[in-house]
Amino acid sequence: MQIFDDYFRDYSEYKQTLNYIRCGIELPEGSYASSRGFDRVRMFYGNAFEILTSHFVIPACLNNICNNREFHQFAEMDLPLYTTIDKANRAEPFKNNRRLKFLLEGVDTGLRNASHHADIRLLKGHDIIEYRSGKKRKKKTMAYVRYIHLCNTLIINLFIMLDIELQLKQM
Secondary structure (H helix, E strand, C coil): HHHHHHHHHHHHHHHHHHHHCCCCCCCCCCCCCCCHHHHHHHHHHHHHHHHHCCHHHHHHHHHHHHCCCCCEEECEHHHHHHHCHHHHHHHHCCCCCCCCCHHHCCCHHHHHHHHCCEEEEEECCEEEEEECCCCCEEEEEEEEHHHHHHHHHHHHHHHHHHHHCCCHHHC
């Protein structure tokens, strides 16, 4: 629930791109964020990524069922082993499932790592964030408005995961 509190605490930042996602419209070329509260939201992406990927066990098990296997039997492992793999790889079992792969939208391990290791910053006077990712720590840039857009994508998928879990609880 903390991630939802964090989101709504800084809703004024995130609402800048939320309607684009809700309407299924890509961000227009040349978009920019009118507000730059990056210092307040710099860790949000990484935190949302961690929570979302830690809940990938549900779609992974649903994928097993879709593939005529027991819920706990993956193509190459069982559920106890699956829960030990790196969170960045937990989407592997369902990444090709057309009904579940939407949960991977906005998932970027490099951006998560930069967020969690304080290797992300807003360039002064610009609408650009700069971060380093990968083993070679290659410098990357992205429009701040795109960062906000990705944060919204993850929070929407977290709301969907919460709904799925609540629905399963009622079964």
